[in-house]
Amino acid sequence: MKIRVHDKEFEPYLTADMISKRIKEIAADLSKDYKDKKPLFIAILNGSFMFASDLFKELNIDAEICFIKLASYKGTKSTGHVITAIGLDMDIIGRDIVIIEDIVDTGKTLSEFLPQIQHQQPASVKIVSLLHKPEATVYPITISYLGFSIPNKFVVGYGLDYDGLGRNIREIYRLAE
Ligand code: 5GP
Secondary structure (H helix, E strand, C coil): CCEEECCEEEEEEECHHHHHHHHHHHHHHHHHHCCCCCCEEEEEECCCHHHHHHHHHHCCCCCEEEEEEEEEEECCEEEEEEEEEECCCCCCCCCEEEEEEEEECCCHHHHHHHHHHHCCCCCEEEEEEEEECHHHCCCCCCCCEEEEECCCCCEEECCECECCECCCCCCEEEECC
16 A cells, blocks of 8 residues: 655555565574674664664674764755764774665765775674665665665665655555656
């Protein structure tokens, strides 16, 4: 069934069940790859809060998590520049870092954030993203752990908003034609 968020109609796309199954698979891979490494997960707010929480709960290794806030979106169009609102307050020298993103669209956000992280000399940096829109790529980003590759359509739900609303929806919806 279609839903309305602000002025736009959205149609069901990824069910809560599909999302949680995929998260379990990704968490199993991460738990295997980072066993005994005590990785530090850096979740990028706001959109990734729900994904980060569900993913982190499924890990069965020692791991830490912290949060950073970056924004490059207003409405359904990128504003074209990245703003850092809450900075990283952890020492990451020599740490194995896993960045948690909700969605990689043009790649701009991560292309600006990754050098800031690399500059602080971590042991390694990998990216886990719930969603990726390959057709929208402007700045190529290597996503080591990916939930779903999706077409270039605006999505809401499961932490992702449309102008502030829709984050509390359990499923992911996409803009209806
Ligand atoms: P990028 O910098 O890769 O172009 O965009 C990344 C950020 O834009 C994401 O973290 C997310 O906040 C936002 N974004 C990109 N595509 C969508 C989308 O389809 N829906 C929503 N709600 N946000 C998106």
